Amino acid sequence: MSKSMSEISTDRRALLGGAAATAALLGAGVSSASAAPADVVAIRKAAIAQQAEAIKRLQDWIKLPTITAEGVNVDTGPEYMMNLAREAGFQTVKRIPTDGTDGVFATLDVGAPRWVGVYFMYDVKQYDPKEWDSPPLEGRLVDKPGVGKVIVGRGAVNQKGPESAFLAAIHAFKAANKKLPVNIALVCEGEEEVASTHFKQVVTHPDVLPILKKCDGVFIPFTAQSATGDITIQLGAKGPIEFQLIADGGPSGMGPKADIHSSEKARVDSPIWRLTQAIASLTSPDGNTPMLDGYMDNVRPLTARQKDLIRAAAKGMNEEAVKKAYGVTHWINNESFEDSLIRLTEQPTINLQGLIGGYTGPGGKSILPTHAEAKLELRMVPNQTYEEVSKKLRAHLDKRGFTDIKLNISGGYDPTETDEKARIIQSALAAYKTMGVNASIFPRLAGSWPGSVFTQPPVAIPALQYGMGFGSGAHAPNEFFVIESANPKVAGYTEATMGYVELLYAIAQAK
Amino acid sequence: MSKSMSEISTDRRALLGGAAATAALLGAGVSSASAAPADVVAIRKAAIAQQAEAIKRLQDWIKLPTITAEGVNVDTGPEYMMNLAREAGFQTVKRIPTDGTDGVFATLDVGAPRWVGVYFMYDVKQYDPKEWDSPPLEGRLVDKPGVGKVIVGRGAVNQKGPESAFLAAIHAFKAANKKLPVNIALVCEGEEEVASTHFKQVVTHPDVLPILKKCDGVFIPFTAQSATGDITIQLGAKGPIEFQLIADGGPSGMGPKADIHSSEKARVDSPIWRLTQAIASLTSPDGNTPMLDGYMDNVRPLTARQKDLIRAAAKGMNEEAVKKAYGVTHWINNESFEDSLIRLTEQPTINLQGLIGGYTGPGGKSILPTHAEAKLELRMVPNQTYEEVSKKLRAHLDKRGFTDIKLNISGGYDPTETDEKARIIQSALAAYKTMGVNASIFPRLAGSWPGSVFTQPPVAIPALQYGMGFGSGAHAPNEFFVIESANPKVAGYTEATMGYVELLYAIAQAK
Numbered sequence A, B: 001m002s003k004s005m006s007e008i009s010t011d012r013r014a015l016l017g018g019a020a021a022t023a024a025l026l027g028a029g030v031s032s033a034s035a036a037p038a039d040v041v042a043i044r045k046a047a048i049a050q051q052a053e054a055i056k057r058l059q060d061w062i063k064l065p066t067i068t069a070e071g072v073n074v075d076t077g078p079e080y081m082m083n084l085a086r087e088a089g090f091q092t093v094k095r096i097p098t099d100g101t102d103g104v105f106a107t108l109d110v111g112a113p114r115w116v117g118v119y120f121m122y123d124v125k126q127y128d129p130k131e132w133d134s135p136p137l138e139g140r141l142v143d144k145p146g147v148g149k150v151i152v153g154r155g156a157v158n159q160k161g162p163e164s165a166f167l168a169a170i171h172a173f174k175a176a177n178k179k180l181p182v183n184i185a186l187v188c189e190g191e192e193e194v195a196s197t198h199f200k201q202v203v204t205h206p207d208v209l210p211i212l213k214k215c216d217g218v219f220i221p222f223t224a225q226s227a228t229g230d231i232t233i234q235l236g237a238k239g240p241i242e243f244q245l246i247a248d249g250g251p252s253g254m255g256p257k258a259d260i261h262s263s264e265k266a267r268v269d270s271p272i273w274r275l276t277q278a279i280a281s282l283t284s285p286d287g288n289t290p291m292l293d294g295y296m297d298n299v300r301p302l303t304a305r306q307k308d309l310i311r312a313a314a315k316g317m318n319e320e321a322v323k324k325a326y327g328v329t330h331w332i333n334n335e336s337f338e339d340s341l342i343r344l345t346e347q348p349t350i351n352l353q354g355l356i357g358g359y360t361g362p363g364g365k366s367i368l369p370t371h372a373e374a375k376l377e378l379r380m381v382p383n384q385t386y387e388e389v390s391k392k393l394r395a396h397l398d399k400r401g402f403t404d405i406k407l408n409i410s411g412g413y414d415p416t417e418t419d420e421k422a423r424i425i426q427s428a429l430a431a432y433k434t435m436g437v438n439a440s441i442f443p444r445l446a447g448s449w450p451g452s453v454f455t456q457p458p459v460a461i462p463a464l465q466y467g468m469g470f471g472s473g474a475h476a477p478n479e480f481f482v483i484e485s486a487n488p489k490v491a492g493y494t495e496a497t498m499g500y501v502e503l504l505y506a507i508a509q510a511k
Helices: A019-025 A037-049 A051-062 A076-088 A160-175 A199-203 A209-214 A262-266 A271-280 A304-315 A319-326 A337-346 A386-399 A423-434 A493-509 B019-025 B037-049 B051-062 B076-088 B160-175 B199-203 B209-214 B262-266 B271-280 B304-315 B319-326 B337-346 B386-399 B423-434 B493-509
Strands: A092-096 A103-108 A115-121 A140-144 A148-152 A183-189 A215-221 A231-234 A236-248 A349-358 A371-380 A406-412 A439-442 A445-448 A463-466 A480-485 B092-096 B103-108 B115-121 B140-144 B148-152 B183-189 B215-221 B231-234 B236-248 B349-358 B371-380 B406-412 B439-442 B445-448 B463-466 B480-485
Touching: A037 A051, A037 A160, A037 A493, A051 A076, A051 A148, A051 A160, A051 A493, A076 A092, A076 A103, A076 A160, A076 A183, A103 A199, A115 A160, A115 A209, A140 A480, A160 A215, A160 A493, A183 A199, A183 A209, A183 A215, A209 A215, A215 A423, A215 A493, A231 A423, A231 A463, A236 A271, A236 A386, A262 B337, A262 B349, A262 B371, A262 B445, A271 A349, A271 A371, A271 B271, A271 B349, A304 A337, A304 A439, A337 B262, A349 B262, A349 B271, A371 A386, A371 A445, A371 B262, A386 A406, A423 A439, A423 A463, A423 A493, A445 B262, A463 A493, A480 A493, B037 B051, B037 B160, B037 B493, B051 B076, B051 B148, B051 B160, B051 B493, B076 B092, B076 B103, B076 B160, B076 B183, B103 B199, B115 B160, B115 B209, B140 B480, B160 B215, B160 B493, B183 B199, B183 B209, B183 B215, B209 B215, B215 B423, B215 B493, B231 B423, B231 B463, B236 B271, B236 B386, B271 B349, B271 B371, B304 B337, B304 B439, B371 B386, B371 B445, B386 B406, B423 B439, B423 B463, B423 B493, B463 B493, B480 B493
Parallel strands: A115 A183, A115 A215, A215 A463, A231 A439, A236 A445, B115 B183, B115 B215, B215 B463, B231 B439, B236 B445
Antiparallel strands: A092 A103, A103 A183, A140 A148, A148 A480, A236 A371, A236 A406, A349 A371, A349 B349, B092 B103, B103 B183, B140 B148, B148 B480, B236 B371, B236 B406, B349 B371
8 A cells, every 4th residue: 555646745744644643653742843844845845846856866876886896887986976966956076086986075055054964875785686576777666565665776775765865855955945954065985885995085085074074963864764664763883894714725825726636635734624614713603602812802881871772672673573574583592582682782793694615516526625715794893993803803813823814804994883962863853753753762783884984083973874764675685765655654755855854954953 | 749559569568668668667577367468469459440439439428428416417328328338249238227317237248257347437527618628528639748649528537438448348359359258247327426326226236236246346447547657456445425514594493584684693593604613513623633523433543554555655656746736735734745645545534525605706795694505525434334424423413503404415335445365456466467567555545436335245345446547637627538648658548448358367367
């Protein structure tokens, strides 16, 4: 049951459904944190009028995937991003060179007292068209039972869909002839999916840093709503280190130069065995507890307040639905849902993404392979750092005699954290409240986003993920973003657009 | 420098070169163990006359690869084998049904007092044409610098080349109108490359077993010569168990049903981690010492005589050449060559053939994969057995809580051993001596062949690998078998053919 455009109310307080739904959603005493209702109504009208155009813009963007890991569209991607910014009315739009895929920086200065930063990733994850029900670069509009009309494509939710909705908000201000309540600094990268390897070069660029430092904070457009419509603001995120461990008999001398007959294992070192043993040394025998030397040294335990936030959040979640979504029957060690959430938030991880080496066809083949590779990633919590743990990885391997195992760190950054009292966090809560959404705060996202590049010196401003709307399938086939929602509590495209309008007003008016 | 056919002497004593080479090769007091020289000269003349036809027969056979692991030509392969036997003059030729790829059994009863068994594998290893310099099924004749004219193709040396040379010997007897000195029982299988899974069904078939039990012994046609022309008769071989370990989150419940976002590792069991830890538990941290519970219980150490044989053999080998051939700089633990040979012979192995699971493309991808597979094989020594160790594998995993890891044993058999005093061993030594070849005995091949199906009850006859000639690249690209040898001490195709003629006479005349 998807909702048609004509049914959508223009009353922003009722934007998530009819009057009855609105009454149910809004708690007592909710007051508007935003501008004169008439302005918002006009902007909303413009957003509705421009929705088809905005979706076309999103589809066109999906057609041009930038995939830095594969060197795909690494030059045209930033140019396209620059055009999107220009079309939205940004006054200065610059390509920021890096040692990898370039960044983009754009400003829209309306002379407002406050600045806000907006962070875009214009790159997307790799995809395999064979696994998709519709072509991953088509951006096809599909009716998804129980969800609504959705756009399906690589980048639909991660992150072009929400980002296009933010751009649609800027277009709507202009179309409605309303002045933006804040100035905007838009900072974009094309390496988010390779752990933002060179993004620090973008934010510290002399044209970028002084403006970012003026900002109240920075947010990434995001589908913050769950399937039920509730929102959780993550006050931080883990920091990843993505790396590959490679065993190669030739260069290392610890094994044969080419695959040889397997009977020689008795007297010849095996690169693939050495790799297996090296990676096995990184966790406990059940694969659940990190055993990397010194990894836990700087882990700051959650505070009582942080644990309270988690327990409160757990009450609002449906454990069985979460298990079903992840296709699991239990949490590790058969822990309770609450404990699993605390672990998800507090524990740094060592994840094994993939293994490849030797013979991989059907059955077996009696070779002693010369080469094998493991792909892993760590996710760290404060106060672990990228630099510290990178060094510990090499030291751990060397201490065990695995000097022959090559460590290739392909990306990473520090964990991020923002104080719940920060003005932009309070502005976000106020905006959600205005829209009648049930929003809470949560200590930390188990995933990662490069907020630390903003929250740490030299930028040192609050950072968060913000946005109305829903989608799923990031990094997976059939990734989607909701355009028209079957659930009145979940925002469709225009409602997601209006979520950004409300935030900009909230920031302008926050105390 | 390859030798042209016309240069090849018809004097069998000089078959490996000119008169001078022959004099150098033959020790003092070498006496013929075979038939009247005139008979052998006539057979040799026939073999030379038929060589082109025999090579064409080999090329045609190479064109039809039977690969049981991939289900390739599993029905036409045995039919083709039956035709080859019929053409060679075998009187009874039967297809022996098995639960896998069928076997073939053929007899050639000339009323001689003695029977000898000949074992053929008609299947070949998988191949990837992209890795080959000439098409793997063409059987192209190529000049290989320093080696001579060789036939290149899948199965060229392992094992169709030597087998076709044996068939050529039978054809030559017929063409020369000479009576075979022994009766021949030819037993063939199409599953050697999948660890002879159903071969016991062939040898114990009621049409097969009574005849095999009458045989002096059984041999597989083989390129026993090294690149220098010397020969080592292996008195045994290790017995393999080939298996795959598979971790699958869905069926096992120990992990997600599909790949999920890697951040969930904190609270979700990881099938690929569990697989890694399970396989890591099978060896010491350097990957060199088997740690499978109870694996070493029944390992019978080498006897003093066996070690003496190894030390004597070591003196005749060139360590640097062996290292170069295997592309290694050292033996494990920097052991001496002699110690490496003792280890190669005495130590059962646990080899990791390959790993595949999760993301395997360039760089990384933040998934927690649902599926991973490891391919391994063990090689056992007496008195370890297939049945005993198969059970220990499962028990080892279960004891460590890896009940979720699926164990798929794709094939295997017991180690094999033949007494050096067995008449067929002495016959082989005599035949080699007749041909002026420097032949010695060695306790055990580090590789495997399913000799145990013959050496153990109910067949219980001696078994060996026998044959003149040289080749390389079994299981590898550009596999070849020498047709015309650049080294006068190494047999070409006709000399390899004559090696079987000499063996049959030696068996007939042995005391």
